[in-house]
Amino acid sequence: MESCSGRGWFVKPVRFATIGVGGFARTHLGALDALQEEGLGELVAVSEINVEANREKLDQLSERGLRVYTDYVEMLRTEKSVDVVSIPTGIPMHAPMAIAALKEGFHVLVEKPPAATIQDLDAMIDAQEKSGKLCGVGFQMTSGKGFHHLLQAIHEGRLGKIETVIGIGLWKRLDSYYARNRWAGRLYCDGRWALDGPILNALSHVLNNLFFFVSPNLGEAVAPKWVRAELYKAHPIESEDTSCVLCETGNGVKVFTFFTVCNPESRNLTTRIVGSRGTAVWNRDESIAYSWPGENRQETLSATEAGGGCTTDVFRNFARCVRGEESRLCCPVSETRPYQLAANGAFESSGTVHKVDPEYIIRESEGDSVATTIKDIPDIIGQAIEEQKLFSDLGIPWAEPTETFYLAGYREFPKRFGIS
Structure with a gap:
């Protein structure tokens, strides 16, 4: 940092x-x-x-x-x-x-x-x-007490060698969400890339966190070396609203994300960390559930004990750093490069944002807007998490297989991605 x-x-x-x-x-x-x-x-x-x-x-x-x-x-x-x-x-x-x-x-x-x-x-x-x-x-x-508690536990080796981390986000977004400004849900706007979707906006926090969790150095993010990803859209938008992403870092850790804003309801964001000795589940409310199966032991950090993780905390940290009262920013721009590599690499790997077959989409009026749901998406993501596979590897009928995109020397987007 x-x-x-x-x-x-x-x-x-x-x-x-x-x-x-x-x-x-x-x-x-x-x-x-x-x-x-x-x-x-x-x-x-x-x-x-x-x-x-x-x-x-x-x-x-x-x-x-x-x-x-x-x-x-x-x-x-x-x-x-x-x-x-x-x-x-x-x-x-x-x-x-x-x-x-x-x-x-x-x-x-x-x-x-x-x-x-x-x-x-x-x-x-x-x-x-x-x-x-x-x-x-x-x-x-990155300002949350639970986030830092988990970083410290990983750094101290309490979970053993980290093998896999999985970021999970199942949210619901109405059409009105995409009407909030000109760049919402857009790939390109006013001559510049926007790439607005869960990966580069709503759920980007989850993906960013993962590269801190898998780093051997406390407070630093580690970069992925390749990405394989599938990006989809069920809403009538340009960019993605549903995705599955697999990266591997330079230190050999597998990093998965499963995101959608086409769920029947919004659920709490979670991250699963799997180590050689134990596992941890971090929740958006900053609570953490630790488990050591070989020792038949569990430990929890409640949301009340943890807390934090809001924009005001980021501003407090920034002001205190400017005043010389704290020594490290919550998230310096230099430490977001691993996240950016993964995010852009996901678009490159997918090649395009694939449309979900209308047969598997439910569009229903809700209030003054319209709700979009992908049929069985909670079960699909649940299976993908359990088997640690992307959607196409599970044989999901609307899923499209994609290619691995290698990130060595990658410095300019796009290389493979195209707007369809």
Whole structure:
């Protein structure tokens, strides 16, 4: 992880500016309100291009004395007293905005995912290194106490040699979810890659976590060396809404993810870690269930004991690093490269986003929107987890076999992926 040491102590609140005030930006604004109450930070400026759509919020912020801009570049060039720029904007704009802010001399906290493509991420890492500033990514699960408890247990060898990790996400998303902005569910938007879907947005936290869990070095992520993945869509969108991914890391650990937003209901996110001595199941509420079958022993960490893992925790950590009170960011941009390799590699391996045969899709009205479900998807994913196989290997009738994509020297997306 990127060290924050040697940046000097100061007790004044860290001064933030935010690009955007609508959509997920409201979560950033809420976190900054909490920091202000704690004396850790204060929001002093915002930029928003969609003025009329966000008029009420902008008026509220202006009444609080914040400076409001309609051009983020102007804000960056004007607000030189700002310490940190937070970027909760659309995926296609993460990289250019983060790079611009770093070049202007600001610390940067960018929302997940860090970028759509590996080349954009590498440009962000390069800009961060040249600037000497901090650049963190809003993978908030990396701030959870349960997450760090599990990292420590793995590092201490309590589970033995890690052999397999499996990230599981079964959520439900209505058509209205994809109407929230112009890039939702899109592969490409306004001349830039978006790749918006569970892998690079809604469930990206789970995939990112896995490369920390399998690393031999505490607090560092280890890179995959190859990926085999199948990407599907049942919603009327461009990008994926269902996937199965298998990676192998350089230290020989198998990494699986099984994601869908076409489940009949949203379930708790879970991750299974299988070691030579024991296993662990991490849940989104930060609770953990440990088991050592050979010793007939179990141990649990309750959600009450664990806790954390929210966006406000990420902002607290970032502000404390800027102030010199903590030494490591929850998720520095440099440590997201393994995640980005896996995410882009999954698209490359799949070749395209395959359409699920309509025979296996249920589309039903729900409220003012429409729900999309893939028939038997909970059972399919359950079987895939149990047998540690991809959907096509199970003979699922709508599944398409794909090729392994090797990641050595991989620095530009796309190589094999094409929009169909």
